[in-house]
Amino acid sequence: MNWSYSIGKVRGTELRVHITFFILLIWITVAAWTADGMQAAVTNLLFILAVFACVVLHELGHATMAARFGVKTPDITLLPIGGLARLERIPENPKQEILIAVAGPAVNVVIWLVLTLVLGAVTQQGALQSLEDYTQNFWGRLAAVNLLLVAFNLIPAFPMDGGRVFRAVLALFMDRVKATQVAARTGQVIAFLFGYWGLVGGGPILVLIAVFIFLAAGAESSDATMRSLAHGARARDALITSYLSVAPDDTLQTAVNAILHSSQSEFPVLTPEGRFAGILTRESVMAHPEPEHRQQPVSALMIRDLPSVTPETEMETVLDAFTGKYVPAVAVIDRTDRFMGYINRENIGEWFILSRK
Structure with a gap:
């Protein structure tokens, strides 16, 4: 995620x-x-840090359970609205998805038990209304927050934990793509209600959460539909074979000329032997418009170590290559290591639209 x-x-x-x-x-x-x-400032600061430590443990609960099913978690990002664990994939087995989804709230239940039984924290009635009151018992407030995290995350608003459980249960009785679409629409309805509540007095955080849920639900629904379409498709189906390329030793002036005479967003960087060396993006060149940069070699700005696939690679693997860190394009190379072309995000989207029946 950018800016993290x-x-x-x-x-x-x-x-x-x-x-x-x-x-x-x-x-x-x-x-x-x-x-x-x-x-008050120090106490509230420590309280917020403690809350987000609980959030991290919540996300690590998801990651630990996912690891049991062979699913890696590349990163966890802390945001003002909570944590976001990025799994490399969601298991298609509904029972596994349910276990991964409930593992996070289960961690918060354990934290609440430790705070209550070991530290003697008391979750008083109305504690949630006074979380900002630094004079209230620190551990009691933290225990209350963990109960809130359990209740909030189990709301069936996809793609929150409860929404994932809802989608997994639906997938037991219907096609996974249909289950995702139903769960996503339900999540967006709940997001709309969150947003309305936030606007009429619930606070700006609720509006922010509502926007996140609404957009994330739509994105997850589109991804599920795309992956369903990807079954049986190969990298060659979305391969860009008509392109301008540059060499590592070419100057950026050469790249500027290529930009001015084409509509490409990415330019493959090929060695004199025709081997793939990296990708030069239009964005990186436009970020250095000053004349003094024009004599720099292309190799100074090109992106190296990009994923590569063969023409016969399954499309789902290509989609996975774009997940996570910034990847402008995936190189397509044959079994003799000859560069055949590349696939970018735009072409994936075009393939998705034009392949629908």
Whole structure:
């Protein structure tokens, strides 16, 4: 995710913090300091950090259960609205998806039990209405938040945990794509209700959550439909074979000329022997428009170590290659290591639209 920064790894999963999370911390600290002084600011800051530690443990619960089914979790990103664990894929077995989805809330239940039974935290009636009150018991407030996380995440608003359970249950009785579409529409209806509640008095965070759920549900539905269409398709079906290429030793002026005389967004970088070396993007060249950069070699700006597939590679594998870190294109190379062309996100989208029956 753009604008996020790594803070370490846990069992192969990278922990990342989005810049907006730091903005949230600053806002909460300044607001508390202005209203009640330094003690309130420090206490509320520590409380928010404790809450997000629970969120990280929640996401690691998903990752741990997913690992049991051979699914890796490349990274977890902290956002102001919570955590986001990015699984490399969602198991198609509905029972496995249910177990992965409920593993996160189960961690919060365990945290609540530890806070209650070990630390003696008491979750008082109305505690959720006074979470911002730093004079309330710290552990009691944290216990209340974990109960809130359990209840909130089990709302059947796809792609939240409860929504994934809902989709998995539907998939026991219908096609997975149809189940995803039903769950996504349900999630968007709930998102609309969240947004309305936020606008009439629930607060801006609810509106932000509503927007996230609405957009994420639509994206998940489109992805499920695309992956269904990808069954039986091969990389060659979306292969771009007509293109302008540049060489690693060409100057950026050569790339500028190519940009001006084509509509390409990506330019394959090929060695004199015709081997694939990387991709030069229109965006990277346009980011250095100054004349003094024009004599730099293309190799200085090209993106290396991109995924490569063969023409017979399944389309689902191609889609997986675009998941995660920024990948502008996937190279298609035959068994003799000869470059045959490339596939970019735009062409995947065009293939998806034109392949529908």
